[in-house]
Amino acid sequence: MSDSQLLPTGQKKINHLEMIEISKFFPGVIANNRVNFDVKAGEVHALLGENGAGKSTLMKVLYGLYPPEEGAIKLDGEQVVIGSPVDSIGLGIGMIHQHFMLVESLTVAENVALGLASTRGPLTDLDIVSQRIQELSEIYGLQVDPKALIWQLSVGQQQRVEIIKALYRGAALLILDEPTAVLTPQEVDEFFLTMRKMMDDGHALIFISHKLHEVLDISHRISVLRDGHMIGTIPVEGATKEKLAEMMVGREIGLKKERVSNEKSEKKLILKNISAQSDRGTPALKGIDLEVYSGEILGVAGVSGNGQKELAEVITGLRNVTSGQVVLEDEDVTGLSPKELINRSLSYIPEERMRDGMIKEFTVAENLILREYDQLPFANNGFLNLKNISTHSDEMIKSFNVKTPSQETTVKSLSGGNIQKLVLARELFRKPRTLIAAQPTRGLDIGAMEYVHLRLLEQREEGTATILISEDLDEILALSDRIAVIFEGEIMGIIDREEATTERLGLMMAGVVE
Amino acid sequence: MIEKFFTEAVLVGIIASGIRLATPYLYASIGETFGQRSGVLNLGVEGQMLLGAFAAFYVSLTTGNLWFGLLAAMLTGLIMGLGMAFVSINLQAVQGISGIGFYLFGLGLSDLLFQKLMGTVVTVSGFRPIYFPVLSDLPIVGQIFFNHNILVYGAYAMVFVAWFVLNKTTLGLKIKAVGESPEAADSLGVSVSKIRYLTISFGGMMSGIAGASLSIALLNVFQQNMTSGLGFIAVALVYFGGWRPIAVMGGALLFSMVNSLQLWVQVLNIPIPSDFAVMMPYVLTIIALVVTVQRVRPPSALTKPFERGH
Amino acid sequence: MEKWLRSESVSKLADALLPVFAALAALAVGALMLLVLGANPFEAFGALLDGAFGSANSLADTVVKATPLLLIGLGICISFRGNVINIGGEGQMIIGALLATALGLAFPDWPGIVMIPLAMLAGFVGGAFWGGIPGALKAYFNVNEILSTIMMNAIAVQLMNFLLSGPMIDPVQAAKASQIPQTARLSTSFDLPRLIPTRLHLGAGIAVLLAILVYILLWRTTIGYRIRAVGQNRFASRYAGIDVKRQIVLALLLSGAFAGLAGAIQVFGINHRMITDGSATGFTGNAGFNGIVAALFGQLNPIGTIPAAFFFGALLVGANKLQRVMQVPSALITTINGLVVVFVVSSEKWRKTREQKRLTDMMAEIDGDPPPNPEKAVKEVGS
Amino acid sequence: GGAENEATVVEVPADIFKVAVVMPSAINDLAFSQSMYDALLAIQADTGADSFEIVYSEGMFIVDDAAAAIRDYASQGFDLVIAHGSQYGSSLQEIAPDFLETSFAWGTTVDTFGLPNIFAYEARAEEGGYVNGVMATMLSESAVIGVVGPIETGDAKLYVDGFAVGAAATDAGTEVNTNWIGSFSDVALASEAAQTHIGAGADVLTGTAQMVVGAIGAAEENGALWFGTQSSQSSLAPSIVVANQVYRWEVVLEDMIDLIHGGTYGGQSFEITLANGGLVIEFNGDYALPADVQSAADATIAGIIDGSISVFP
Ligand SMILES: Nc1ncnc2c1ncn2[C@@H]1O[C@H](COP(=O)(O)OP(=O)(O)OP(=O)(O)O)[C@@H](O)[C@H]1O
Ligand SMILES: Nc1ncnc2c1ncn2[C@@H]1O[C@H](COP(=O)(O)OP(=O)(O)OP(=O)(O)O)[C@@H](O)[C@H]1O
Ligand SMILES: [Mg+2]
Numbered sequence A: 001m002s003d004s005q006l007l008p009t010g011q012k013k014i015n016h017l018e019m020i021e022i023s024k025f026f027p028g029v030i031a032n033n034r035v036n037f038d039v040k041a042g043e044v045h046a047l048l049g050e051n052g053a054g055k056s057t058l059m060k061v062l063y064g065l066y067p068p069e070e071g072a073i074k075l076d077g078e079q080v081v082i083g084s085p086v087d088s089i090g091l092g093i094g095m096i097h098q099h100f101m102l103v104e105s106l107t108v109a110e111n112v113a114l115g116l117a118s119t120r121g122p123l124t125d126l127d128i129v130s131q132r133i134q135e136l137s138e139i140y141g142l143q144v145d146p147k148a149l150i151w152q153l154s155v156g157q158q159q160r161v162e163i164i165k166a167l168y169r170g171a172a173l174l175i176l177d178e179p180t181a182v183l184t185p186q187e188v189d190e191f192f193l194t195m196r197k198m199m200d201d202g203h204a205l206i207f208i209s210h211k212l213h214e215v216l217d218i219s220h221r222i223s224v225l226r227d228g229h230m231i232g233t234i235p236v237e238g239a240t241k242e243k244l245a246e247m248m249v250g251r252e253i254g255l256k257k258e259r260v261s262n263e264k265s266e267k268k269l270i271l272k273n274i275s276a277q278s279d280r281g282t283p284a285l286k287g288i289d290l291e292v293y294s295g296e297i298l299g300v301a302g303v304s305g306n307g308q309k310e311l312a313e314v315i316t317g318l319r320n321v322t323s324g325q326v327v328l329e330d331e332d333v334t335g336l337s338p339k340e341l342i343n344r345s346l347s348y349i350p351e352e353r354m355r356d357g358m359i360k361e362f363t364v365a366e367n368l369i370l371r372e373y374d375q376l377p378f379a380n381n382g383f384l385n386l387k388n389i390s391t392h393s394d395e396m397i398k399s400f401n402v403k404t405p406s407q408e409t410t411v412k413s414l415s416g417g418n419i420q421k422l423v424l425a426r427e428l429f430r431k432p433r434t435l436i437a438a439q440p441t442r443g444l445d446i447g448a449m450e451y452v453h454l455r456l457l458e459q460r461e462e463g464t465a466t467i468l469i470s471e472d473l474d475e476i477l478a479l480s481d482r483i484a485v486i487f488e489g490e491i492m493g494i495i496d497r498e499e500a501t502t503e504r505l506g507l508m509m510a511g512v513v514e
Numbered sequence B: 001m002i003e004k005f006f007t008e009a010v011l012v013g014i015i016a017s018g019i020r021l022a023t024p025y026l027y028a029s030i031g032e033t034f035g036q037r038s039g040v041l042n043l044g045v046e047g048q049m050l051l052g053a054f055a056a057f058y059v060s061l062t063t064g065n066l067w068f069g070l071l072a073a074m075l076t077g078l079i080m081g082l083g084m085a086f087v088s089i090n091l092q093a094v095q096g097i098s099g100i101g102f103y104l105f106g107l108g109l110s111d112l113l114f115q116k117l118m119g120t121v122v123t124v125s126g127f128r129p130i131y132f133p134v135l136s137d138l139p140i141v142g143q144i145f146f147n148h149n150i151l152v153y154g155a156y157a158m159v160f161v162a163w164f165v166l167n168k169t170t171l172g173l174k175i176k177a178v179g180e181s182p183e184a185a186d187s188l189g190v191s192v193s194k195i196r197y198l199t200i201s202f203g204g205m206m207s208g209i210a211g212a213s214l215s216i217a218l219l220n221v222f223q224q225n226m227t228s229g230l231g232f233i234a235v236a237l238v239y240f241g242g243w244r245p246i247a248v249m250g251g252a253l254l255f256s257m258v259n260s261l262q263l264w265v266q267v268l269n270i271p272i273p274s275d276f277a278v279m280m281p282y283v284l285t286i287i288a289l290v291v292t293v294q295r296v297r298p299p300s301a302l303t304k305p306f307e308r309g310h
Numbered sequence C: 001m002e003k004w005l006r007s008e009s010v011s012k013l014a015d016a017l018l019p020v021f022a023a024l025a026a027l028a029v030g031a032l033m034l035l036v037l038g039a040n041p042f043e044a045f046g047a048l049l050d051g052a053f054g055s056a057n058s059l060a061d062t063v064v065k066a067t068p069l070l071l072i073g074l075g076i077c078i079s080f081r082g083n084v085i086n087i088g089g090e091g092q093m094i095i096g097a098l099l100a101t102a103l104g105l106a107f108p109d110w111p112g113i114v115m116i117p118l119a120m121l122a123g124f125v126g127g128a129f130w131g132g133i134p135g136a137l138k139a140y141f142n143v144n145e146i147l148s149t150i151m152m153n154a155i156a157v158q159l160m161n162f163l164l165s166g167p168m169i170d171p172v173q174a175a176k177a178s179q180i181p182q183t184a185r186l187s188t189s190f191d192l193p194r195l196i197p198t199r200l201h202l203g204a205g206i207a208v209l210l211a212i213l214v215y216i217l218l219w220r221t222t223i224g225y226r227i228r229a230v231g232q233n234r235f236a237s238r239y240a241g242i243d244v245k246r247q248i249v250l251a252l253l254l255s256g257a258f259a260g261l262a263g264a265i266q267v268f269g270i271n272h273r274m275i276t277d278g279s280a281t282g283f284t285g286n287a288g289f290n291g292i293v294a295a296l297f298g299q300l301n302p303i304g305t306i307p308a309a310f311f312f313g314a315l316l317v318g319a320n321k322l323q324r325v326m327q328v329p330s331a332l333i334t335t336i337n338g339l340v341v342v343f344v345v346s347s348e349k350w351r352k353t354r355e356q357k358r359l360t361d362m363m364a365e366i367d368g369d370p371p372p373n374p375e376k377a378v379k380e381v382g383s
Numbered sequence D: 001g002g003a004e005n006e007a008t009v010v011e012v013p014a015d016i017f018k019v020a021v022v023m024p025s026a027i028n029d030l031a032f033s034q035s036m037y038d039a040l041l042a043i044q045a046d047t048g049a050d051s052f053e054i055v056y057s058e059g060m061f062i063v064d065d066a067a068a069a070i071r072d073y074a075s076q077g078f079d080l081v082i083a084h085g086s087q088y089g090s091s092l093q094e095i096a097p098d099f100l101e102t103s104f105a106w107g108t109t110v111d112t113f114g115l116p117n118i119f120a121y122e123a124r125a126e127e128g129g130y131v132n133g134v135m136a137t138m139l140s141e142s143a144v145i146g147v148v149g150p151i152e153t154g155d156a157k158l159y160v161d162g163f164a165v166g167a168a169a170t171d172a173g174t175e176v177n178t179n180w181i182g183s184f185s186d187v188a189l190a191s192e193a194a195q196t197h198i199g200a201g202a203d204v205l206t207g208t209a210q211m212v213v214g215a216i217g218a219a220e221e222n223g224a225l226w227f228g229t230q231s232s233q234s235s236l237a238p239s240i241v242v243a244n245q246v247y248r249w250e251v252v253l254e255d256m257i258d259l260i261h262g263g264t265y266g267g268q269s270f271e272i273t274l275a276n277g278g279l280v281i282e283f284n285g286d287y288a289l290p291a292d293v294q295s296a297a298d299a300t301i302a303g304i305i306d307g308s309i310s311v312f313p
């Protein structure tokens, strides 16, 4: 650690920041209940907790986005008032949000420049901003093109923009809310390099993640939130995954299910030489060939943005192919509508669950029939059968252990984990013969993740043919029978699980052909 | 029949009149463009225009100074804009509806004031066409471009100012960001409310000038409901232009030139029922949008009130 | 628990009445303006109430006024729930009325019992057609519906002017030099049954019945489910196997249909012929816009739109009486109407805040986890 | 409240004559509605305010609202309820039979629906139109005249048609171009229509309905002459308004009132004409009208009055 009171960016360090007795309510929820938390220069302080525990809320209070109901914040011993992001930015606090705060239709430089004074007074000085972006990129190894439009960037690149935004504003303390949830293992490694560099320079870092090995890898201290309460803070020395998990959920977990080996029986789903375009009209899939058998989980590993989304959408009828053929249960289903595929007992757990998989303003009950709203027993002759729908919801909520005040609650007020359980409940209840599961555990806490895995394996035993699309190699390795790696719209190879290692997959994901 | 159109008088007439007729649309649409770019739909433009038209007219009449009139119109529009801003930003009212409320309010109040303060239709001597030495005397070109009053030129100047502000200034950057992603703007310390207050009250001011351009420059009278739907067309033109000032200007010019064309169709005794002639600008505006298939998205946050955490 | 229920329902009642309080506040501002104009506000509001509810006739007029607002409001409930903005009620109402009238004129000898339902259907179809066009333009050509519906209103007016002064003109007028643009009177056997001796006609009953049907449509049928789903989230709707474009067309089409029906009912129930003064308002009475306001005050709920439409009908009818009694300019009435709209729509904020607070209290009670008390705690951090 | 009103009605001494009028536009529109309001004021000025009471509902362009107003006035016991707009006919036809003790007047039309308590009244607007057409043609140097109208109907149509006939009768070579702008309120479009006429060579303009104030402004700006109708528009542009056909409804209203006093509540139709003094060509004193035009106008007026000129033969 350097002893200077200045950071390489020229900013003053934040030596010690303390949050004292912070409480924050939402309608119906106490998100933070008298929470204490602190972070020091040159350290990474991790914040753990289940979905909905109150981590993001606490950080948003620190960043000035939410006024707390009570509590105080001290910076280097002095009490400060943070009423808005203007205050926090002024104090040297930066935040990388769980959901990126970027204006998609603007360029990188414009996003960085937004809200800052310009050297040209009222006129923008994007050229100067771009230069400075280049400088920062070099210091911290964050390559990004200042002229690129945000929507054209990959998620990893977008994250770099977020970090540059914070550094550009002279952040001495950086809040990182689940920054790794959307990154590939390689990207995580690069990201950790950046984090270590910042740490060594004397930045104070707050790190939120659901991945315990990451937390153990990079943090100095670890705090755990549960149900809005601070459970405790421990140094990384002596901390174990088991201990942290127990602190988070308040009980021991370990739902490990033994995989029984199924015999491959019939070919359920065959993709023949599939090509398709992305939303932007660029080629996204280039001649994909895949076969999935019943009772098998085929893992599709790959860095996000290499055609996974398009692959899932082509199979589910949400995207047209430019060439090739999709064969489902010996029938050519290329070009069929989503409706017709739903009727063929194809289930789909979409990657963007809040956008594609759920209607936020609909109730839990309404969302649970989303895929079969017009079929018996939910509807008859065009009329909804509210009684059946209600009974069904109650059953689903119970058997999938969904935490919701009632089936009449709108989905938008549920936590991410519970929303995912709803998607799962809906898609698995249908007893699908074929299942496409895209990033089914992204952003979920370990408890919820184990639960999802359990369900997927159960489904496998029932004979479902599953395509599991995931960036999480641990997940892929834990669940798949065979693993296909996708890179730039092509399948780099398909290997049996027994032959797969993280290293081998990682190389393939980076486009290295065997 | 058609050849009747290709006379100098007709073509010059259509273009010159189109340029002039577009004036009130331009002011109002450019103002509305700013509001919508920042995420607020103001359907009360027509009411703001009427009050602006009245204020301009009445103050010009009583003070004898057109510039005071213009200033009064701007102030009136500004106040109406601030009202709209308060209701949509602080009270988070449904924008489509509050706009209609402000429209009715402006429609009624301008009429009421007209009746109480003036009682009957009178005229003022409004802004006169500016004479540009040499230029104004040029054949054709002089007629088309150098024979208008100051507010007509002002309208076109505003288009370029708007383009410049939106694309070249930090303010424009903030406006666009607030309209596309208020959360992102907010997280960088850009005050969403401040920006929206600014754009909506500016929009109100522009609507006020649009009204003034009618009452003290183009028509030189005030009468109840004299805008008769012009403000709503101005809002529609913002959609037509896909929220881009230059394209909005294109729409305003298209609409008003076709309107002027339909007047010529009647004057030239082309045997089309007058009702169909009057329809032309509306039909053609829709057709223009169909054939130039656009992929422009509205600002993502349009009509959505902003509140942290939502 | 009982106490909780009671306070809950009281608070819900207060919410339901909130628009009324807001309207009263707007009227208070109106009272100030009346004072400035030298009129006695109490007398004025007495006149307003009297005009809206004072006699069987005025009550009937209120209901008659509310009928097209309700019908158009129902259409708005459908389209806004489907996230398509229909500003085209005026034009759709006109086209529906034209089609229904043309039918009535073409077959003057048919029995009323046959013609009336057919004419209503014609109105429905005419409005659907006029609403379906912007719907299709939006779904398949990406033409913004706010723009197209505003334009379609103007086109409908000119079409009406053309038809009423040409092909559909009353033969009596056609023979005269002045040629008032109106159709012949429809056969009296086509008049919608009335509650003698007032103008209250069957249309009001039809509208209320339809409100219930639209409620069922939106929340009890798969069509409604689809429209609402598309309105809330187009991506998830596609995922659910819904043809999104078709729902957009359908939402505008249905919305237009109700406006068209309102037009037909207006002709067969009240005017018995069509006549134009060159503008839309002369025929529609601004129902195309006021219906939107009514629907939004009804929270886009068909049942809630019934009292909202009635409230606005009363306001409009009462306001005319106010003009007659106080001899204040009609412009004042328009001004006050504007204020009422602004005030009522602004009052929503309080309702939402209260709803959230209720939710918080409810959850706290269910949780049994006593929340920290922010009042007692020292507020140290900027709020 | 209403009961109170009715009570007042009962107590009213019989010698107060109460008139209510329902009008589509405003009482000060310098056009159709104002012509009626001015006429009532003229009668009131004659008879005195304490024996002649006027109430009005203006801005009743919604037919439905007008109907409610008419019914309300009738039920309050007004002696005469005037429905001043051809669009109110259907409503009146329905309401009148319920109030046989009330007299109704409806204009502009000739149709009383055969009801005993409806008077119809109409302006022979084509007469003044013809006279204006004659003068306009003589004054036009370019031999092009522009007309701006709202929609092609009723009073406006009569005037414009009469104007065209008058122009053609004076000089068949003069071109009369007409623009129907499709609206009674679009002042801006009316102004642009006038500019279009001027662009097409017109140096004399005329027009009818309340939105023509926009056209008058355009005429003034370009030095074109203007002929008005319905009300006097001279005050708007004293330098260019040549003459106005002014409606004096009091001529027929007085007849109606006499009949009502005599117990006849309707069943007759009236018209204002040049002959009965209901239509007056008012020359603008500020405009120096050439003597030959003045005498041609006088001769035309005389000809129409004595029947030697028939506008629509
Ligand atoms: N803006 C909001 N309005 C209402 N409730 C909210 C809001 N934001 C969060 N909550 C609720 O507050 C609680 C804490 O949420 P928070 O976002 O802090 O959780 P988290 O620990 O970050 O969870 P995750 O791991 O899923 O990101 C949750 O119950 C959530 O539903
Ligand atoms: N406006 C809101 N009202 C109620 N709850 C909200 C609101 N915004 C967020 N929440 C809840 O707050 C919690 C945290 O939300 P957040 O947006 O941080 O991520 P998340 O739901 O965990 O999604 P992800 O899958 O990206 O981790 C979630 O439970 C979410 O449902
Ligand atoms: Mg979070």
Ligand SMILES: [Mg+2]
Residues within 6 Å of the ligand: A051, A098, A178, A416, A443, A444
């Ligand atoms: Mg999360």
